Amino acid sequence: MLQGTTRVSRGQVWLKYASNRSALLGIVILSFFIILAVLAPIIARHAPFRIVAKGLQPPNLAYPMGTDDLGRDILSGFLFGSRVSISVGLTAALFSIAIGILVGSVSGFLGGSIDDLFMRGTDFFIMLPRFFLAMFLATIFGTEIYITIVIIGVLSWPGTARLVRSRFLSLKEKEFVQSARAIGASNFLLIFREILPNAISPAIVNGSLEVGNAILLEAGLSFLGFGDPNNPSWGFMLSIAQHFLSIAWWMAVFPGIGIFLTILAANLVGEGINEMTEPKSREWRRGGPIGKQTT
């Protein structure tokens, strides 16, 4: 009945997740890029902005991804770019989940006029054209990476807020909430200790899908020149590449592949978690649940 009633050991959780092959692929790709990002300063042979060779060299042994118009190593840029994309993607998604959970849970639990106020606010944020507002805010507040993270986070919480709110609306009527009230629990305890753990799984799924969106939004912003000039991201590399598209395909293709693969991986992971928490969607095809299920 409740998604949270599925309780299995950690090993079983992993087995269940890994039984979904595309989700497994997603986590493999994502961890690959995370490792690249973490190790970038060690693996990269050059600093991303250093001019190291003749410009516009196609991929070769010395420069596996070629060099750009100014003679910078694209592989080094690619490695450092993954740091920006992944850190922005993860932290912005985390930020948006945090806001979404806070707004959704308080709104759903308290109901009444506070709920109305919060939900109209949420509608307002859904209505906003995200990308243009992000550009606008970047113009005002600057393009430093942490500002980009805050902007993306602030613009992408409404979906999570709505999901969490709807779970709270039904969960707050459950008997276990009444029994927690009967032992003298405060509203704070009821929201964060009793109800939230039961409502969190859709928020986590939504958040993991949000990672891909955040990466894409950041790439788009940098592509249009709203990226952090001190931290070259994949989008930033693409924006330089557009001028040389006809003569230097490698400048666009490699960062493009990076963006494509990380977003794909983030979405596969999100789908995987989603299917894991909604057992009905997959297990029937695979011949029964792994681990104990209670309905």
Add this chain to the structure above:
Amino acid sequence: MGRLANRQLEVKDLRTYFFLRNSVLKAVDEVCINIGEKEIVGIVGESGSGKTVTALSILRLVPFPGRIVTGEVIYKGRNLLEVEEIEMRKIRGKQISMVFQDPMTFLNPVMKVGDQIAESIMIHQGIEKKEAREQAMRLLESVLIPSPEIIVDYYPHQLSGGMKQRILIAIAISCGPSLIIADEPTTALDVTVQMQILSMLKDIKNRLSTSILLVTHDLGIVAGVCDRAYVMYAGKVAETGRVLDLYEDPLHPYTRGLLRSTLSIDEFKEELETIEGYVPSLISPPTGCRFNPRCPCSIEICRKEEPKLLSKKGKGVACWLYR
């Protein structure tokens, strides 16, 4: 009735109404209940008679759109209906605690049972988590749960219904309350487990010297466990008295009907007797005595005026036949 001196809880003229869109449902109307120290008091009645709402009103947990309109709930010299919500929270679980009907749904499915017991201890006694956990294990032991050090880390769905009910009891007694309200604690359990739970409640009463308010629809349970009982009908108390008196000499026609419609192993019945008709709608209850449309001894005045609860033969009865 007697023993007026050592009253644990006194409910006076309680009225809890549910305010629906176009109407008012009088779920509990002019109910008076006394519970003495170390006493097990039963509230019996059909479903919809207002017994659960009475119990919830005592702790001020009546769900929306219900509201306590008037009345007093006197506990340790204070009227609980007038204290601040923050004060009330300190009373709930610590002074007066509750055991609920359905152990399957009244436990949080994603919290370990040990944590759920520890939570109540932590709220009221402000002790550290580790110590609360040890107390939780002792409580599990006291409600006869085998190997508490393992069960403490179980989630509710890993336990049977009877064990879950014991967990709820463990939560209820965790802070040494002076009154436990048990709302149909055995309804969701099978008969053998019912016995265990009931004898556990009795044992708790003796061991911790608490009073217990037992809400049930089962006359057998009342006979087996309670000292006194209130028979409720359509939101009102129809009859009250010591359980023995109620069973041996029921005065109110409703109580008589209820007792006649129970099954007994000792006596053979060709056909089970029933009380004709249904519980009336509480939105527009019958004028006069609420039982009069179903009452076999209904007389003129029953249809016109509501009878008051008067004492008769050491009991209280609300019926015109005993004026």
